[in-house]
Amino acid sequence: MALFEVEGWNIKANNVSYDSANAKKENKKKERKVRAKRANERRIEAIKNAESDDEDFQEHAEEAEEQARAEEQAQAEEQAQDEERESVAPETEEQAQSEDRKTSIQKVEKSAKKKANEPKKANEPKKASKKRSAEKSEVGGDPEPAQPAKKPLTALQQKMMAKLSGSRFRWINEQLYTISSESALELIKKQPELFDEYHDGFRSQVQSWPENPVDVFVDQFRMRSKKPVNAPGGLPGLPNDKKIVVADMGCGEAQLSLELRNFFAEANKKSKRYQKKNCVVHSFDLKKVNNRITVADIRNVPLPDGSCTVVVFCLALMGTNFLDFIKEAYRLLAPRGELWIAEIKSRFADREGEEFVNAIKLLGFFHKKTDDTNKMFTRFEFFKPPQDIIEERKAKLERKQRFVEVETEKEELETKRNKAPEGKWLLKPCIYKRR
Ligand code: SAH
Numbered sequence: 001m002a003l004f005e006v007e008g009w010n011i012k013a014n015n016v017s018y019d020s021a022n023a024k025k026e027n028k029k030k031e032r033k034v035r036a037k038r039a040n041e042r043r044i045e046a047i048k049n050a051e052s053d054d055e056d057f058q059e060h061a062e063e064a065e066e067q068a069r070a071e072e073q074a075q076a077e078e079q080a081q082d083e084e085r086e087s088v089a090p091e092t093e094e095q096a097q098s099e100d101r102k103t104s105i106q107k108v109e110k111s112a113k114k115k116a117n118e119p120k121k122a123n124e125p126k127k128a129s130k131k132r133s134a135e136k137s138e139v140g141g142d143p144e145p146a147q148p149a150k151k152p153l154t155a156l157q158q159k160m161m162a163k164l165s166g167s168r169f170r171w172i173n174e175q176l177y178t179i180s181s182e183s184a185l186e187l188i189k190k191q192p193e194l195f196d197e198y199h200d201g202f203r204s205q206v207q208s209w210p211e212n213p214v215d216v217f218v219d220q221f222r223m224r225s226k227k228p229v230n231a232p233g234g235l236p237g238l239p240n241d242k243k244i245v246v247a248d249m250g251c252g253e254a255q256l257s258l259e260l261r262n263f264f265a266e267a268n269k270k271s272k273r274y275q276k277k278n279c280v281v282h283s284f285d286l287k288k289v290n291n292r293i294t295v296a297d298i299r300n301v302p303l304p305d306g307s308c309t310v311v312v313f314c315l316a317l318m319g320t321n322f323l324d325f326i327k328e329a330y331r332l333l334a335p336r337g338e339l340w341i342a343e344i345k346s347r348f349a350d351r352e353g354e355e356f357v358n359a360i361k362l363l364g365f366f367h368k369k370t371d372d373t374n375k376m377f378t379r380f381e382f383f384k385p386p387q388d389i390i391e392e393r394k395a396k397l398e399r400k401q402r403f404v405e406v407e408t409e410k411e412e413l414e415t416k417r418n419k420a421p422e423g424k425w426l427l428k429p430c431i432y433k434r435r
Contacts, residue, residue, distance in 0.1 A: 169201025170432055177429030180421070181319030185297045188286040195287040199252060205432055209376045213314050213342035216379060218259045220340070225267060225277060235277075236309040236338050236383075244279040247301065247308045247332055249325060250316025251283035254292040282308070299324040301332070308332040313341045315377065315430075320423030326363050335386035339365055342379045347427040353378055359426055362410050364390075 153161065172194050176184055188195050206212050227234035229242040237244045248256045260281050268276045282303060284296045296302060298313075299321065311329040319325070329339050339360075348356060357367050357380065365382035366389075372378050385393070397403040416425070423429070 165197070165201065166434065168197050169205075170434075172198045173201070173432060174429065176318045177423065178320065180321050181297045181299050181324065184319055185286055192287050195285075195289070199289075201432075202252065211374055211376070213374075213377050213379065214255050214259070216342065216374070217256060217312060217314060217340060218263065221260055221279075222263060225264075228275075229277060230336075235279075236334075236336055237277075238309060238334055242278070244277060244310065245308045246279065246281040246310045246312060247303060247329075248281055248283045248312050248314070249298040249301070249329070250313060250318065251285050251293060252314075252316075253289055254281075254283035254285070256312065256314065257281035257283045257292045299328050301328065303332055305331050306334045306337075309334055309337045311337070311339050313339075313343075315342055315344060317341070317343060317427060320421035321417075322427065323359060323363065323417065323422050326360055326365075330364050330384060333384040335384060337384050338368070339382040339384070340379070341382075342377045343427065344377050344430045345375075347430050348378070349425075349428060353380070356380075356426060359413060359422070362406075362413050 175187065176198070179187070221235065224233060224235045229235055229237035229244060230239075235244050246256075246260065248254065251257065260279055264277055264279045271277075281292075282301075283293045284298050284301050285293050286295065286297075287293070288295050294302065297319075298316065299319070311332055313325065313329070317325060326339070333339065343353070343356075345351070352372070353370065357370065360380075360382055361367055364384065366385050368381040368383055370378060370380050394403060397406060416422075
């Protein structure tokens with residue numbers, strides 16, 4: 001089929017003896033180009049649709065991606081057949097040159113393709129996986145299949161793939177902020193790949209910030225470790241052996257654990273024997289992406305009561321029932337143990353986080369400080385008072401006749417939580433903007 005026809009040309013062209021095979025080949029090439037262009041346009045269309053609605057986008061993106069893939073596949077097969085017929089040398093110079101590029105691009109493409117299929121997976125898992133296995137069988141079970149003649153993505157295609165991943169990240173992010181912690185654990189158990197996609201996006205978000213909150217926490221450990229454990233200004237340790245036991249709740253990839261291990265190992269090398277510090281970090285999250293992590297819903301982690309001295313929530317108050325996580329921290333902490341929280345500023349309805357601090361105080365913590373100096377997140381420190389201080393405070397409130405008032409406030413908080421989970425009114429979901 002000719003792309004366009006000018007009367008008389010076909011006849012001439014057909015009769016040109018110099019290279020009718022070449023002419024055919026040229027025509028085929030042109031056709032392929034046009035089809036590739038169409039496939040691209042469909043992808044662009046899908047990206048545009050994303051601007052209006054993420055959910056719609058998932059559908060559009062998947063359809064467009066499938067069509068585009070099908071066309072590319074057909075082209076690739078056609079091209080492969082042509083090449084076979086012509087017994088072309090297995091690898092041209094150009095192909096060889098672009099091999100490195102291809103490998104990395106295929107990675108992007110592969111994950112983006114996976115991404116385009118994911119949201120539907122929950123409802124219609126069969127269709128997408130069928131296609132994937134069909135593609136796999138084409139290449140005869142190669143574990144990391146070089147898709148037949150898959151072309152390197154153009155810059156525009158790569159940009160679109162990045163957009164697709166961005167949309168996927170925002171979609172998963174929104175899920176985690178709008179469901180209970182129990183459902184989040186279920187979701188990641190069923191679709192563990194969502195966790196990886198989430199963290200790809202999360203990592204790139206945090207990299208664009210002036211400071212990563214994990215680094216700020218590491219600095220806190222660094223600074224406070226200059227003083228003896230349990231001394232004023234020093235880190236809190238267990239009363240008997242001064243062991244610093246940290247629970248990193250919603251640890252992500254457990255960066256905190258890694259950094260603290262390295263830091264204390266280095267610091268201990270240089271310290272005198274009596275100054276050496278023993279620090280252990282327990283890291284909890286919904287997926288075990290490395291050996292430092294224990295899978296658990298952070299409302300209920302497998303550690304005994306009073307066994308920790310610092311509990312950290314670094315951007316991890318995600319489930320709608322996040323006050324349950326704070327109650328869990330209270331259970332885990334030894335008296336004088338500390339609760340460290342960093343949360344995105346935009347989550348606080350009152351900007352300063354005063355209402356948030358009050359809720360945590362009602363759950364039994366004493367507020368130590370709020371650090372508002374960072375542009376993206378606010379950092380809070382609380383501690384669990386020892387029993388004698390609790391008694392003392394109670395007596396003081398009773399003298400001032402305020403004890404009943406506080407008890408009533410606690411009840412009110414629970415009543416409010418029963419009506420609507422705190423994820424709906426105390427902290428807003430963190431919504432990342434399109435970039
Ligand atoms: N603290 C890490 C990761 C922050 S992202 C850091 O700052 O780098 C928030 C993390 O909380 C995600 O990894 C998410 O999986 C985890 N998370 C959210 N709800 C959770 C729950 N109920 N139980 C365990 N982890 C949870």
